[in-house]
Amino acid sequence: MAAETTPLLEAQDLSAFYGRVHALKPTSLTVGEGELVTVLGPNGAGKTTMLRAMTRLTPASGRIFFKGRDITALATHDRARAGIIMVQEGRGLFGQMTVHENLTLGAYTMDASETVEERIASVFTLFPRLKERYEQIASSLSGGEQQMLAIGRALMAKPKLLMLDEPSLGLAPRVASEILETLGQLNRQGLGILLVEQKAPLALRLAKRVYILSLGGIVAELPANEIKSHHDLSRYYLH
Amino acid sequence: MVDMTQLLQSLVNGVGVGLIYGLVGIGFCVIYNASGIVNFAQGVFVMLGGMVCHTLLTRLGLPIYLAAILTIPIVALSGILIEIAVVRPMWNRGAALFAIILATLATQLMIERITILTLGDQPRSFDEFTSGGPLKIGDIAIGYQIFWILGCGALMVGLLWLFFTRTTAGRALRACSQNREAAALLGIPVSRMLMLSFALSAALGAVAGILVTPTQVTAYNVGTPFGVNGFIAAIIGGFGSAAGALAGGVLLGVLQAVAIVMFGAGFKNVAALSVLLLVLFIFPAGIFAGLQGGKAH
Numbered sequence: 133m134a135a136e137t138t139p140l141l142e143a144q145d146l147s148a149f150y151g152r153v154h155a156l157k158p159t160s161l162t163v164g165e166g167e168l169v170t171v172l173g174p175n176g177a178g179k180t181t182m183l184r185a186m187t188r189l190t191p192a193s194g195r196i197f198f199k200g201r202d203i204t205a206l207a208t209h210d211r212a213r214a215g216i217i218m219v220q221e222g223r224g225l226f227g228q229m230t231v232h233e234n235l236t237l238g239a240y241t242m243d244a245s246e247t248v249e250e251r252i253a254s255v256f257t258l259f260p261r262l263k264e265r266y267e268q269i270a271s272s273l274s275g276g277e278q279q280m281l282a283i284g285r286a287l288m289a290k291p292k293l294l295m296l297d298e299p300s301l302g303l304a305p306r307v308a309s310e311i312l313e314t315l316g317q318l319n320r321q322g323l324g325i326l327l328v329e330q331k332a333p334l335a336l337r338l339a340k341r342v343y344i345l346s347l348g349g350i351v352a353e354l355p356a357n358e359i360k361s362h363h364d365l366s367r368y369y370l371h
Numbered sequence: 372m373v374d375m376t377q378l379l380q381s382l383v384n385g386v387g388v389g390l391i392y393g394l395v396g397i398g399f400c401v402i403y404n405a406s407g408i409v410n411f412a413q414g415v416f417v418m419l420g421g422m423v424c425h426t427l428l429t430r431l432g433l434p435i436y437l438a439a440i441l442t443i444p445i446v447a448l449s450g451i452l453i454e455i456a457v458v459r460p461m462w463n464r465g466a467a468l469f470a471i472i473l474a475t476l477a478t479q480l481m482i483e484r485i486t487i488l489t490l491g492d493q494p495r496s497f498d499e500f501t502s503g504g505p506l507k508i509g510d511i512a513i514g515y516q517i518f519w520i521l522g523c524g525a526l527m528v529g530l531l532w533l534f535f536t537r538t539t540a541g542r543a544l545r546a547c548s549q550n551r552e553a554a555a556l557l558g559i560p561v562s563r564m565l566m567l568s569f570a571l572s573a574a575l576g577a578v579a580g581i582l583v584t585p586t587q588v589t590a591y592n593v594g595t596p597f598g599v600n601g602f603i604a605a606i607i608g609g610f611g612s613a614a615g616a617l618a619g620g621v622l623l624g625v626l627q628a629v630a631i632v633m634f635g636a637g638f639k640n641v642a643a644l645s646v647l648l649l650v651l652f653i654f655p656a657g658i659f660a661g662l663q664g665g666k667a668h
């Protein structure tokens with residue numbers, strides 16, 4: 133029998149309000165070491181709110197643990213420093229800065245074990261298209277390239293947990309699958325990933341575990357392969 | 372008929388004081404871009420620059436270069452204090468920006484009172500950095516101090532450019548100005564960056580105050596006119612680039628000088644405000660942003 137190990141991330145009863153709107157009802161979720169977990173939910177379900185609560189961009193009640201350590205009191209930038217990096221919905225690039233500057237800023241929390249240029253080089257192996265756009269202003273990139281830059285910039289920080297808010301939103305299916313493939317590859321190298329999507333057969337192929345978020349709360353947690361056998365869920369999330 | 376010599380003379384003086392407005396304007400931009408706050412205590416840094424430098428010169432008998440160089444960190448510290456004591460508590464509680472902006476205005480009044488109580492209300496000045504002026508070109512006299520203003524102004528813009536493009540802290544500050552949330556998500560401590568922007572902005576004000584004092588006087592209440600004119604310079608420049616604010620300042624300084632010659636001293640502020648309104652009507656995002664077709668920030 134496998135011993136119970138400490139999860140990478142453990143959120144307990146996270147709950148958030150926008151004014152009087154209870155956008156996130158007490159929600160608990162875990163991501164294991166090296167696990168890729170997917171959260172699915174329709175528009176307005178509270179997916180973004182949940183990620184904002186986890187990074188403390190939005191104030192929330194509840195507790196949150198990272199590698200067993202209580203990080204509830206940490207500010208956004210200290211959670212990043214601890215190893216939680218989020219790629220925001222809409223990508224959150226520094227639009228008037230170049231690809232190179234965006235990537236360099238991603239290494240803000242970096243220790244001295246590697247140089248920034250070395251790490252940029254490894255991002256370019258992952259996303260060769262960024263290399264050709266090196267000196268280009270981020271806002272002039274195509275949607276797919278912007279998403280690659282956002283992920284590349286997040287990787288510059290060497291995160292232990294990468295959280296992504298609808299990375300395939302607005303992308304052509306081929307580009308989206310290319311990006312999700314890369315995420316799968318990163319996960320196989322041991323990176324913990326929390327992937328939020330609306331509907332995503334692709335994301336389900338990568339994940340072992342899925343949470344379903346609806347109307348501001350988690351309504352189901354199940355192994356990814358069970359979604360197919362679940363009539364209502366598969367109808368909604370796989371097509 | 373306006374005397375040509377007099378006009379040219381006023382142009383020269385206008386450029387000098389305009390560069391000072393420009394430096395103050397850059398100070399406004401640095402804080403505004405990092406936080407969205409318009410720091411109405413900006414003029415106070417100019418006043419403190421002159422007053423602290425004068426105090427170091429007269430009470431400690433320091434040479435001007437030493438006094439000037441010591442004044443800059445002292446005034447920068449006052450900027451940090453304002454950030455810690457006034458801005459941060461409100462910012463952390465999620466106060467509305469306009470409330471924070473009002474608080475900076477109140478801070479200006481308080482610092483002026485403290486200055487009267489500690490240093491008195493008498494205007495004071497000190498000598499130009501280089502004695503022996505002015506330089507005469509025909510009938511036009513150009514004080515040596517204007518060369519110091521030009522040189523130091525250029526130096527400040529150069530240093531700022533290096534800071535914002537070549538250093539981690541400078542890049543992080545720009546990142547905050549473009550997307551504070553994304554910056555925080557990368558581990559950039561946004562509130563510490565806000566403190567840095569106040570220090571930087573205060574240092575710029577101090578440089579302006581030290582440079583301008585020999586050409587006029589400083590007193591507890593010079594902050595407001597410099598603040599207002601610096602603010603106008605920043606708006607003309609589009610509240611974006613340092614060069615825009617500097618150019619806006621020179622434009623303003625020259626127009627004011629010309630207005631004084633043509634219509635009398637009472638028209639100085641009329642000119643400044645007319646320019647402001649005109650610019651805002653024609654280029655709502657500032658002349659320089661307007662000409663580039665770019666955004667204000």
Ligand SMILES: Nc1ncnc2c1ncn2[C@@H]1O[C@H](COP(=O)(O)OP(=O)(O)OP(=O)(O)O)[C@@H](O)[C@H]1O
Nearest residue numbers: 150153155173174175176177178179180181182330
């Ligand atoms: N800043 C805000 N102020 C008020 N209500 C908000 C705010 N942001 C989100 N909400 C509300 O909270 C609920 C959850 O929004 P959230 O953005 O978390 O949903 P989502 O699952 O990410 O949706 P989408 O798939 O469209 O991105 C929605 O009803 C939304 O209208």
Ligand SMILES: [Mg+2]
Nearest residue numbers: 179180181221
């Ligand atoms: Mg969302």
